[in-house]
Amino acid sequence: xxxxxxxxxxxxxxxxxxxxxxxxxxxxxxxxxxxxxxxxxxxxxxxxxxxxxxxxxxxxxxxxxxxxxxxxxxxxxxxxxxxxxxxxxxxxxxxxxxxxxxxxxxxxxxxxxxxxxxxxxxxxxxxxxxxxxxxxxxxxxxxxxxxxxxxxxxxxxxxxxxxxxxxxxxxxxxxxxxxxxxxxxxxxxxxxxxxxxxxxxxxxxxxxxxxxxxxxxxxxxxxxxxxxxxxxxxxxxxxxxxxxxxxxxxxxxxxxxxxxxxxxxxxxxxxxxxxxxxxxxxxxxxxxxxxxxxxx
Amino acid sequence: xxxxxxxxxxxxxxxxxxxxxxxxxxxxxxxxxxxxxxxxxxxxxxxxxxxxxxxxxxxxxxxxxxxxxxxxxxxxxxxxxxxxxxxxxxxxxxxxxxxxxxxxxxxxxxxxxxxxxxxxxxxxxxxxxxxxxxxxxxxxxxxxxxxxxxxxxxxxxxxxxxxxxxxxxxxxxxxxxxxxxxxxxxxxxxxxxxxxxxxxxxxxxxxxxxxxxxxxxxxxxxxxxxxxxxxxxxxxxxxxxxxxxxxxxxxxxxxxxxxxxxxxxxxxxxxxxxxxxxxxxxxxxxxxxxxxxxxx
Numbered sequence: 001x002x003x004x005x006x007x008x009x010x011x012x013x014x015x016x017x018x019x020x021x022x023x024x025x026x027x028x029x030x031x032x033x034x035x036x037x038x039x040x041x042x043x044x045x046x047x048x049x050x051x052x053x054x055x056x057x058x059x060x061x062x063x064x065x066x067x068x069x070x071x072x073x074x075x076x077x078x079x080x081x082x083x084x085x086x087x088x089x090x091x092x093x094x095x096x097x098x099x100x101x102x103x104x105x106x107x108x109x110x111x112x113x114x115x116x117x118x119x120x121x122x123x124x125x126x127x128x129x130x131x132x133x134x135x136x137x138x139x140x141x142x143x144x145x146x147x148x149x150x151x152x153x154x155x156x157x158x159x160x161x162x163x164x165x166x167x168x169x170x171x172x173x174x175x176x177x178x179x180x181x182x183x184x185x186x187x188x189x190x191x192x193x194x195x196x197x198x199x200x201x202x203x204x205x206x207x208x209x210x211x212x213x214x215x216x217x218x219x220x221x222x223x224x225x226x227x228x229x230x231x232x233x234x235x236x237x238x239x240x241x242x243x244x245x246x247x248x249x250x251x252x253x254x255x256x257x258x259x260x261x262x263x264x265x266x267x268x269x270x271x272x273x274x275x276x277x278x279x280x281x282x283x284x285x286x287x288x289x290x291x292x293x294x295x296x
Numbered sequence: 297x298x299x300x301x302x303x304x305x306x307x308x309x310x311x312x313x314x315x316x317x318x319x320x321x322x323x324x325x326x327x328x329x330x331x332x333x334x335x336x337x338x339x340x341x342x343x344x345x346x347x348x349x350x351x352x353x354x355x356x357x358x359x360x361x362x363x364x365x366x367x368x369x370x371x372x373x374x375x376x377x378x379x380x381x382x383x384x385x386x387x388x389x390x391x392x393x394x395x396x397x398x399x400x401x402x403x404x405x406x407x408x409x410x411x412x413x414x415x416x417x418x419x420x421x422x423x424x425x426x427x428x429x430x431x432x433x434x435x436x437x438x439x440x441x442x443x444x445x446x447x448x449x450x451x452x453x454x455x456x457x458x459x460x461x462x463x464x465x466x467x468x469x470x471x472x473x474x475x476x477x478x479x480x481x482x483x484x485x486x487x488x489x490x491x492x493x494x495x496x497x498x499x500x501x502x503x504x505x506x507x508x509x510x511x512x513x514x515x516x517x518x519x520x521x522x523x524x525x526x527x528x529x530x531x532x533x534x535x536x537x538x539x540x541x542x543x544x545x546x547x548x549x550x551x552x553x554x555x556x557x558x559x560x561x562x563x564x565x566x567x568x569x570x571x572x573x574x575x576x577x578x579x580x581x582x583x584x585x586x587x588x589x590x591x592x
Contacts, residue, residue, distance in 0.1 A: 070558075118502055138502055167502075181503045185488060185510060187561075190568025191542040192481060195535075197570040204578035206414055206434055206463075207477045211575070214481060214510045218572035222565035226558040233550035233557070239491075240550075244543040246487040251536040254529035261529070262366075262522040265483075269518035272486025274493040276514035279507070282500035 005029055005157040009053055009060040009084055011075055013040040016091050017066030018129035020162065021049035026131045027161040032057055047129060059083055062154050065090040069231040073101045080108050087154040088112040093121060093178060094231035095142045095171035113155045114142040117164055121224050135163035142171045179235035186217050186225055188243060193218040301325055301453040305349055305356040305380055307371055309336040312387050313362030314425035316458065317345035322427045323457040328353055343425060355379055358450050361386040365527040369397045376404050383450040384408040389417060389474060390527035391438045391467035409451045410438040412470065413460060417520050431459035438467045475531035482513050482521055484539060489514040
C-alpha cells in the first residue's frame with residue numbers, strides 16, 4: 001500500500017487480473033473484484049485476492065481492466081461513466097488499437113494509462129494466478145502525451161507493489177515488440193503443431209524433448225491468442241510474411257540440390273545461431289529501471 | 297560386452313562417436329578410436345572412451361561410422377576395403393541417400409546396417425559426450441532386405457549396451473520422421489532467430505523465458521545442421537513449404553482484418569493446441585521394444 005494506492009478495483013478475474021489482485025491485496029491494498037462470471041469472482045476471493053465489488057463502494061484509487069483486448073475499451077468506458085475509480089489502467093497484450101479506440105470512444109484520457117505486464121498471456125481460470133507473477137518482469141506503460149503525473153504515479157505504485165519494473169513505450173513500438181517476441185512465435189509454434197494433431201503416438205514418441213519445449217506455447221488458449229493476434233494484425237503479419245519468405249527460400253535451395261546448398265543454408269543457420277546466442281545472453285532483468293521511451 | 301560384440305572401432309570422435317565409445321567401453325568392450333583430428337582421439341581416450349586405433353589390430357567385431365552424413369559412405373567404403381571390421385553401422389541423422397549411395401558405391405551391404413540413434417545431433421568436441429546419452433532413447437536401424445541376421449545381431453548388441461531401444465524403419469520413412477520432428481523445426485527456429493542477430497539487448501531482454509526455450513535448438517552447429525538438411529532435402533522442403541503456406545495464409549487473414557479473423561485464426565490455433573497436447577502426452581519411452589517396420 002502506498003499513499004496513492006489504498007483501494008483498487010480489478011475487473012476481470014483471469015490469470016492476469018487475479019494475480020494483480022493477489023499482489024495488491026498482499027501489499028495491504030483493499031481490493032474489490034468484478035467479473036462477468038460470479039464463480040470467477042468467488043474463486044479469486046477464496047484465494048485471498050479481495051472481495052466482490054458492491055455498488056455502495058466509493059471510487060477506487062485505481063481500476064485495473066484485466067479483460068481480453070477486445071473488451072478493454074467498452075469496459076473502460078462503462079467503468080468511467082459509472083465513476084468506479086480515479087485512475088484506470090489495463091493489462092491487455094496489445095496497445096495501439098486500444099489506446100486509439102479509447103480516444104475515439106471518448107474515454108477520459110486524463111485518468112487512463114494503457115499498460116501491459118509482460119508475463120505471458122491471460123488465461124481462463126485462476127489455476128496459474130500468483131502474487132509473484134510479475135516479480136522482476138517488465139511492465140510496459142503507454143501514456144498519452146497528455147497523461148498527468150498524478151495518474152502515472154498511481155499506476156507506477158501498482159507496478160512497484162507487483163514487483164515489476166516499468167518501461168514506457170509508444171503503443172506502436174510496444175505492438176511491434178510483442179509481435180516479434182511473442183505473437184508471431186506463438187502462431188509459428190501452433191502452425192508446426194497442427195501436423196501432430198492426428199499423428200500416431202508411435203511417431204510422436206520419437207520427438208526429442210527439445211521439440212516439446214519448443215512447441216509448449218502452442219498449448220495456450222486459442223481464443224485468448226486469436227483475440228491478441230487480431231488486435232496486432234499488421235505487426236504480426238509482417239513477421240509471419242518475413243518468416244514464410246525465409247522458409248520458402250530455404251525449401252527452394254533444398255529442392256535445387258546444388259552443391260552450394262549446404263553453404264547457403266549454413267549462412268542462415270549461422271545468422272540464426274548469432275540471434276539465439278544474443279537472445280540467450282540477455283536476461284529479462286537487464287532493463288530494470290529503464291524508462292526510456294521507444295528505445296528498444 | 298556380449299558374445300557378438302567384444303571389440304569395436306569407432307570412427308569419428310564427436311559427441312555421438314565419443315558417447316558410443318564411452319558406453320561400449322563402460323560395458324567391457326575393447327574400443328579403438330579413429331578421427332581425422334589426433335587431438336579428438338586423445339581427448340576421447342582421456343575420457344575413457346578407448347584407445348587410439350593402430351594398424352596391427354585384428355578386424356573389430358563392429359565398426360561404428362560416426363562422421364557427418366556427407367562423409368559416411370566414403371568412410372565406410374574405405375574401412376571395408378581395409379578390412380577394419382566384420383560388421384559396420386553408422387550414426388548419421390539421414391538414411392535414404394546414405395543407404396542408396398552405399399549400394400551404388402559398391403560397399404559390402406551384407407556387413408553394413410545403416411543406423412541412427414535419436415539423441416540430438418552430433419557436435420564438434422567431446423563436451424557433451426556421455427555414456428548415458430542413448431539411455432532409453434530410440435535407435436533406428438534401416439536394414440537392407442538382404443541384411444543377414446548375424447550383422448543385425450551385432451548391431452542390436454550395440455544398441456542394447458547403449459541402453460537404447462531399437463526401431464526398424466525404411467530409410468525414406470526415417471527421413472520423413474526426422475524432417476517433421478527435428479530438421480524442419482530446427483530451420484524454423486533458426487529463421488525466427490535471425491531477426492535477433494543484431495537486436496539491442498534492451499529489446500531482447502523483453503522476451504519471455506518461453507521464447508528462449510523455443511529457440512534453443514538454433515544454437516546448434518550451422519555446418520552440422522546444413523549437412524543434415526542437405527541430405528534430407530525433399531522431406532525437409534515439403535515441411536517448410538507447408539509451414540510457409542500456413543504462415544502466409546495467417547498473414548493474409550490478419551491483413552484483411554475481417555471480423556471473422558479471430559475465428560479463422562482460432563481454428564488453426566485450436567488444431568495446433570491439439571497437436572501440442574498430443575505431442576506432450578507422448579513420452580519417448582512408449583515405443584520401448586517396438587520393432588515394427590515403417591509403422592510410424
